[in-house]
Amino acid sequence: MRERLTAAAGASALGRIPGYDLAAPSDTDVRFALERHFGREEADDLWWEACAALGLPRDRRPLALPDVERVAAYFECQTGMLRIVGRSMLIRIRTYALLRERRGVVAAPSPPPSPAPSPAPSPAPSPDTAPEAVPPAAPTPALAADPSAS
Amino acid sequence: MTASSAQSTPAGDDARIAAILHDPARLGEIVRLGLADPLPTGSAADALRALVRHVAQECDAPAAVVGVLLDDAQHVLAAHGLDGAPHLAHGWPVEWSFCRLTLAEPSGVLAIPDTTRDARLADNPIVREEGIRAYLGAALRTSGGHVLGALCVLDVVPRHFPAEHATLLRALAREVVARVEGAAAGAA
Numbered sequence: 001m002r003e004r005l006t007a008a009a010g011a012s013a014l015g016r017i018p019g020y021d022l023a024a025p026s027d028t029d030v031r032f033a034l035e036r037h038f039g040r041e042e043a044d045d046l047w048w049e050a051c052a053a054l055g056l057p058r059d060r061r062p063l064a065l066p067d068v069e070r071v072a073a074y075f076e077c078q079t080g081m082l083r084i085v086g087r088s089m090l091i092r093i094r095t096y097a098l099l100r101e102r103r104g105v106v107a108a109p110s111p112p113p114s115p116a117p118s119p120a121p122s123p124a125p126s127p128d129t130a131p132e133a134v135p136p137a138a139p140t141p142a143l144a145a146d147p148s149a150s
Numbered sequence: 151m152t153a154s155s156a157q158s159t160p161a162g163d164d165a166r167i168a169a170i171l172h173d174p175a176r177l178g179e180i181v182r183l184g185l186a187d188p189l190p191t192g193s194a195a196d197a198l199r200a201l202v203r204h205v206a207q208e209c210d211a212p213a214a215v216v217g218v219l220l221d222d223a224q225h226v227l228a229a230h231g232l233d234g235a236p237h238l239a240h241g242w243p244v245e246w247s248f249c250r251l252t253l254a255e256p257s258g259v260l261a262i263p264d265t266t267r268d269a270r271l272a273d274n275p276i277v278r279e280e281g282i283r284a285y286l287g288a289a290l291r292t293s294g295g296h297v298l299g300a301l302c303v304l305d306v307v308p309r310h311f312p313a314e315h316a317t318l319l320r321a322l323a324r325e326v327v328a329r330v331e332g333a334a335a336g337a338a
Contacts, residue, residue, distance in 0.1 A: 020275040022243065033222060036172060076186075083186045084177050084220050091223035094239035102235065143213045143231050143282075143306060 017099045024100075025092045027063040030071055033088065037081045046082065050074045069093045163254045170253045171244065172221055176296040183334045185218045185227065185298060194333055198228035198326070202301075205322050206230045209286065209315045211303035216290070216326055217241075217249045218299040224249060227299075234280070246276050248285045249300035258289035258297075258323075259316045264308035286311040288323035293331060301326055 016023045034043035050071050051058045063071070072093060076086030170176065180186055198216055206214035213231030217224045224247040226232065226240050236242050244250055251270060252260045262268050262285040265277040276282050287302030301323040303315070 019279045021273070022275075029222075036221070037174070037177075080181055081174070081177060083181060085222075087186045087225060088220040088222035088244075091220075091225060091239055091241035092243050095223075095235055095242050098235040098238050143233055143280075143304070 015100075017096065017103055019103075020099055022096055022099060024065050024096050025068060025072075025089055026065075027061055027068055027071070029092075030068060030075075030085065030089055033085045037085065046075075047071075065093065065097075167250055167253045170297065171219060171250060173296075176298075177221060179292055179294060179296045180218060180220065180298055183292075183298070183330050184337070185225070185330065186220060194329070195228070197329060199230065201322060201326065202228050202230040205301065205319065206303055208318055209303045209311065211286075211305050213304040214302065215249075215304065216299070216301050217247065218290075219244060219247065219250055219253070219297075224299065231304075236276075236280070242276070246274055248274075248276070248282075248304075249287050249302055252287050252289045252300045253297055255289065258291060259287070259320055260300075261286045261311050261316065263310045266308075281306050283307050284309045284311070286315055286319060288316070288319040290323050290327050290330075292327055298327070298330075 031043060031047055034046055037043075038046060048058045050056075051060075054067075054070050054074055056063065056067060056071070069090065072086045072089035074086065075082045076090055077083075078086065202214040202216055206212070211231075213229070215229045215232060216227040218227050219225075220241075221244070223244050224241050226236065229237065248260075248262065248265075248271070251262075252258065262271070265271045265274070265283050265285060271277050282304050284305040284307065285302060287300035289300050290298040292298060301319055303311075303319070
């Protein structure tokens with residue numbers, strides 16, 4: 001890839017999915033996407049609004065992946081460009097979580113997720129909460145074994 | 151009808167693709183059409199599923215996808231034959247998307263007969279890890295001229311797609327857009 005199209009350039013190599021070079025999406029990625037569409041100042045406001053709605057401390061960074069997922073789900077429930085940002089990040093987060101489970105990747109150390117209850121719709125809990133290794137699973141091809149079943 | 155099958159990308163194409171991908175007007179059109187919403191349900195979903203099944207069968211391909219290009223991810227609106235993480239996550243990171251390459255195709259149709267021999271896909275995990283070896287995609291271009299994504303077929307073996315497959319895909323891509331625009335107009 002000649003030019004990285006997304007925000008994950010600064011992510012640690014630790015926790016990357018082998019073969020996929022995919023790092024766990026972070027709060028930096030979400031904020032980068034917000035800034036791209038709204039500018040720095042409005043992105044900050046939107047971020048803090050989301051943190052307030054979800055009961056997350058506004059200056060707590062980095063966020064644990066489950067909290068990043070909650071923020072993305074919050075934005076997905078909004079209108080306009082926020083919905084695009086939220087949906088994109090949720091797809092990236094879920095892809096990462098599924099591949100990590102499949103490949104048995106050791107997650108990068110991260111703070112524990114916030115215990116605060118969320119008034120916004122909560123996504124399914126991510127397995128990305130602890131830095132322990134997941135037992136490797138057999139690779140699953142991208143295509144169904146029986147296409148007619150899909 | 152010509153379907154591009156270039157083996158390398160001019161250096162400027164990545165920047166051009168990124169500019170189109172993040173174009174606020176294009177993304178606004180996606181929002182307006184409800185394509186950043188959760189997956190369609192009911193008759194709209196059934197129609198799209200039937201369409202991708204049909205295109206896969208007609209092209210004798212194991213998989214077909216209607217993919218919408220968001221800013222950082224490709225959202226799978228409908229799929230036939232897709233499994234594993236791409237199926238469960240309803241998409242994948244946009245930098246892995248073959249469909250984003252259609253953004254740089256003036257013809258709107260892109261054929262990649264052997265993904266392992268295409269310089270643009272040398273590091274792509276969909277090729278290396280998921281084993282996708284051939285791609286044919288037609289851009290989903292709205293009546294306003296914005297490309298939403300692509301209707302595509304995928305295969306796990308290298309193959310040349312005949313011109314009639316490109317013609318079919320282009321026609322069905324127009325049908326997808328007509329359905330999506332019609333649904334949005336009906337909901338307004």
